[in-house]
Amino acid sequence: MRRAGARRGDPAARHQMLRVRGRSVAWVPPLVLLLAIAAVDWNTTGEFRVISWIVLVPGIAAAICGVWGTAVMSVLAVLTYVVVDSAWPGEYQAGWPDFVLVLVGGILATLACVVRVRGELRMLHIRDVADTTRRTVLRPLPPHWGGLEHAAVYLSSDVEARVGGDFYDIQPGPHGTRVLVGDVQGKGLGAVEAAAALLGTFREAGYHEADLGTVAERLEIRMLRHRRRNAALGPDRGTPAPARGAPDRPLDGDRFATAALVGFPADDPGAVDVLLFGHEPPLLVGPGGVRPVPPGDGLPLGLGELAVDGPPSVRRVPLAPGETLLLTTDGVTEARDGDGEFYPLAADVARAVAADPRTAEPRRLVAFVRDRTLRHCGGRLVDDTTVFAVRRDGEQEERGEQGEGG
Incomplete structure (x- = not known):
């Protein structure tokens, strides 16, 4: 029995797309974004600071990386913020408010990633149970x-x-x-x-x-x-009862x-x-x-x-x-x-x-x-x-x- 190809929203298909030669490259997009924000902030004037945008890095990591990958990206975002912001003169520094924003954003992104990974594991388990049920009913047949x-x-x-x-x-x-x-x-x-x-x-x-x-x-x-x-x-x-609206x-x-x-x-x-x-x-x-x-x-x-x-x-x-x-x-x-x-x-x-x-x-x-x-x-x-x-x-x-x- 064969099935259609993977569809949108399938976590297994999404993870497969983020692998090259069997190794995960999900960390690449958030890392590139982190470096890009740091480079832009370093090469712009003091009136145009974008270092606080680094809070986006943990959020993107939470969407595509695992829990540990998101945590690492969150720590890197905080450290990069401290290094880049400290390099500016005092009058141009973003200071503590944005530091707290990046720190809290990293913590929340890591927690969100935990919830996402647990949901994906539950979905994959339900799918495996459904596939096993189908294989039990539709027994494999020799060609x-x-x-x-x-x-x-x-x-x-x-x-x-x-x-x-x-x-x-x-x-x-x-x-x-x-x-x-x-x-x-x-x-x-x-x-x-x-x-x-x-x-x-x-x-x-x-x-x-x-x-x-x-x-x-x-x-x-x-x-x-x-x-x-x-x-x-x-x-x-x-x-089980049907879902509301079904x-x-x-x-x-x-x-x-x-x-x-x-x-x-x-x-x-x-x-x-x-x-x-x-x-x-x-x-x-x-x-x-x-x-x-x-x-x-x-x-x-x-x-x-x-x-x-x-x-x-x-x-x-x-x-x-x-x-x-x-x-x-x-x-x-x-x-x-x-x-x-x-x-x-x-x-x-x-x-x-x-x-x-x-x-x-x-x-x-x-x-x-x-x-x-x-x-x-x-x-x-x-x-x-x-x-x-x-x-x-x-x-x-x-x-x-x-x-x-x-």
């Missing part, structure tokens, strides 16, 4: 797994939370390899919990059940059980999930079985062009009781050699540009494949869709985004190998 070649990228719309309801997995088994990609309504730990419940059921049912429709029924039942359990627990079941999140009793369930049958390498639960139809991308999978007739998981015509039917779609199945979540299909236009995924991919047929390869295709989506929306994602591309592994097909397990 070639279950007779399939695949690639995936996950982009979080919230750089601080980094937790959403998108999910995907590949489950090999004796009846072929199954793929599940979906998006749980809402964000936060409640959405991750629902995604984990669905993935756990998929990993068991996808391996044991011979019929893909039975796997779908198991997923629907699991979502209903999850909703009923959480509805019985009530809203105060230990989940949009209301769905109650767990009302939560649902859109999903695409795909089966690669072991007895028919020239086809895929597809079940859609309120999910955008996948695209089949190959050297010959792009074609959409027929839209499904299923309601999102958790809303199956509202279906008039019963559960959705399994559709078998022909699969040409080398074709890649591209599945995305709402973050791609709902990405808008400055004019409010949605990202034209199918047309954009078709142009790219026409220009370079190798774009249909899973890794290239995922990277292309990721970059083009971010460019289209200017990096402002309105929802968590998953791009997942999968196709039959040609090398394993030639060897007649079909992976099992997981």
Whole structure:
């Protein structure tokens, strides 16, 4: 699983920018400023004293340096002030008032740096916990797994939370390899919990059940059980409340999930079985062009009781050699540009494949869709985004190998 690049406000990214060959150079800007102020003050007339500006040095150090670096810069600022100011005749000296200003400014800057560093450490810890949670739900997959070649990228719309309801997995088994990609309504730990419940059921049912429709029924039942359990627990079941001003999140009793369930049958390498639960139809991308999978007739998981015509039917779609199945979540299909236009995924991919047929390869295709989506929306994602591309592994097909397990 890959993420988007570091964003503004990320302390890890900021510290990385202030390192050269693995060593921190955060001390350079405040030191240069200190020397510049001292030089300007030394070379100007007595009527234009700027030595008191040296109070800016600890403030800048507090923003980019560590606690000890800020403390050192504060001491250097005080010492430099004393040396430079004492070199002037008595009538031109700034004197004690500005000395107290520089001294107090250094102390306050050091204290502010302590608060900043503690906050950054707490944010990094929360991010690590969120990343661990995501890796637990979205388990790492080998590039070639279950007779399939695949690639995936996950982009979080919230750089601080980094937790959403998108999910995907590949489950090999004796009846072929199954793929599940979906998006749980809402964000936060409640959405991750629902995604984990669905993935756990998929990993068991996808391996044991011979019929893909039975796997779908198991997923629907699991979502209903999850909703009923959480509805019985009530809203105060230990989940943190949303921040003030944040949009209301769905109650767990009302939560649902859109999903695409795909089966690669072991007895028919020239086809895929597809079940859609309120999910955008996948695209089949190959050297010959792009074609959409027929839209499904299923309601999102958790809303199956509202279906008039019963559960959705399994559709078998022909699969040409080398074709890649591209599945995305709402973050791609709902990405808008400055004019409010949605990202034209199918047309954009078709142009790219026409220009370079190798774009249909899973890794290239995922990277292309990721970059083009971010460019289209200017990096402002309105929802968590998953791009997942999968196709039959040609090398394993030639060897007649079909992976099992997981």
